Amino acid sequence: MKLTIPEQELMEKGHMACLGCGGSLAMRYLLKALGKDTMMAIPACCWAVIPGVFPYSCLEIPLQYVAFEATGAAISGMEAALKAKGKKDGVTVVGWAGDGGTVDIGIQALSGAVERGHDVKYVCYDNEAYMNTGIQRSSATPKGAWTTTTPVGNTRFWKQTNKKNIVEIMAAHDIPYACTASVAYPEDLIKKAKKMKDIKGPCYMHIYAPCPTGWKYPPEKTIELSRLATESCIFPLYEVTYGKYKINKDIKDEKKKPIIDYLRSQGRFRKLDEETIRSLQKHVDDEWIKLKKKVECFGEE
Amino acid sequence: MPDDHEINYNSYKELPPSPIATGSSLVFKTGGWRTMRPIIDLEKCKKCGICWKYCPDVSIIIVEDLPKVDLDYCKGCGICANECPFDAIVMVEEESI
Numbered sequence: 001m002k003l004t005i006p007e008q009e010l011m012e013k014g015h016m017a018c019l020g021c022g023g024s025l026a027m028r029y030l031l032k033a034l035g036k037d038t039m040m041a042i043p044a045c046c047w048a049v050i051p052g053v054f055p056y057s058c059l060e061i062p063l064q065y066v067a068f069e070a071t072g073a074a075i076s077g078m079e080a081a082l083k084a085k086g087k088k089d090g091v092t093v094v095g096w097a098g099d100g101g102t103v104d105i106g107i108q109a110l111s112g113a114v115e116r117g118h119d120v121k122y123v124c125y126d127n128e129a130y131m132n133t134g135i136q137r138s139s140a141t142p143k144g145a146w147t148t149t150t151p152v153g154n155t156r157f158w159k160q161t162n163k164k165n166i167v168e169i170m171a172a173h174d175i176p177y178a179c180t181a182s183v184a185y186p187e188d189l190i191k192k193a194k195k196m197k198d199i200k201g202p203c204y205m206h207i208y209a210p211c212p213t214g215w216k217y218p219p220e221k222t223i224e225l226s227r228l229a230t231e232s233c234i235f236p237l238y239e240v241t242y243g244k245y246k247i248n249k250d251i252k253d254e255k256k257k258p259i260i261d262y263l264r265s266q267g268r269f270r271k272l273d274e275e276t277i278r279s280l281q282k283h284v285d286d287e288w289i290k291l292k293k294k295v296e297c298f299g300e301e
Numbered sequence: 302m303p304d305d306h307e308i309n310y311n312s313y314k315e316l317p318p319s320p321i322a323t324g325s326s327l328v329f330k331t332g333g334w335r336t337m338r339p340i341i342d343l344e345k346c347k348k349c350g351i352c353w354k355y356c357p358d359v360s361i362i363i364v365e366d367l368p369k370v371d372l373d374y375c376k377g378c379g380i381c382a383n384e385c386p387f388d389a390i391v392m393v394e395e396e397s398i
Contacts, residue, residue, distance in 0.1 A: 025357045
């Protein structure tokens with residue numbers, strides 16, 4: 001059999017993720033790319049429960065659980081300790097957090113860690129809400145989504161503000177490498193993770209990881225939905241290497257899909273009216289044009 | 302049942318000084334969660350490896366160059382059946398087997 005991604009598995013069977021979990025796929029691909037010489041810090045997120053209860057774990061790498069806001073600080077400390085011991089060579093220090101632990105609660109520790117220039121890799125798997133505690137809104141939740149704290153009823157309607165663009169925030173820190181990846185494109189994800197491993201200095205990766213439980217769609221659609229998100233330019237795949245933009249999955253204008261297919265396949269967008277969908281489509285189009293302009297102006301030669 | 306993965310602490314005195322996980326999650330037979338079972342039609346299979354690639358539970362194993370479902374751990378999410386480009390995998394209700 002011809003396999004397109006490395007065969008080595010560092011994530012065991014028997015983990016506690018829901019059916020069709022995008023986050024567990026993201027971890028599987030990332031560990032395939034980084035190999036066993038990896039140290040990881042995980043704050044409170046879905047992955048704090050997925051490895052299993054004490055004394056069992058599904059990951060074959062050293063792993064430390066840290067407080068919600070402290071991922072950036074923890075990986076900085078791990079890197080500094082490895083350096084002091086003279087064992088940093090060949091070891092990748094990874095912070096792995098959900099979107100809440102990255103864009104809301106963990107953002108100052110992350111900002112500090114990358115600003116100090118530690119040789120750490122930060123990976124955020126984005127399921128667009130606090131899924132572990134029961135689907136509360138985070139600032140990575142897109143506009144128009146239902147969550148338990150942005151309920152849809154007679155007096156209140158879905159989330160009113162747009163998603164925070166964390167990759168741009170990270171690129172604005174002037175770090176060597178920031179990128180987005182999706183579980184529907186594992187080859188691309190693994191390529192980026194390997195590139196990240198080779199770069200000395202802080203790197204940031206944002207992985208799109210659909211959540212069947214929170215987004216209210218059947219579990220078999222995980223890959224289909226993340227592919228649709230990229231094809232309709234809701235979640236474009238791009239990377240920023242030393243300030244140079246590059247789109248990894250270019251979507252031609254005639255092949256670009258309308259976002260309505262994406263919205264209608266999920267229960268969390270079920271109550272959206274036509275007008276809101278039009279405004280969401282306009283926002284997605286504007287963001288895509290903005291990204292293409294950036295590639296035009298600051299692209300790789 | 303590979304019970305050799307299991308760890309038993311009979312008293313608090315046996316516990317490690319800090320909570321370090323030493324066991325493997327192979328003790329959790331998550332196959333019990335399953336309501337739909339994937340059945341692979343090996344005649345239709347073109348050995349592309351897509352089902353193996355997209356399995357979130359690492360439950361498609363490759364035996365003698367052919368995919369096989371590890372029923373001890375497969376949760377039955379159906380991603381393999383949905384992604385198979387040759388429709389070689391179908392999901393069947395557990396109770397009907």
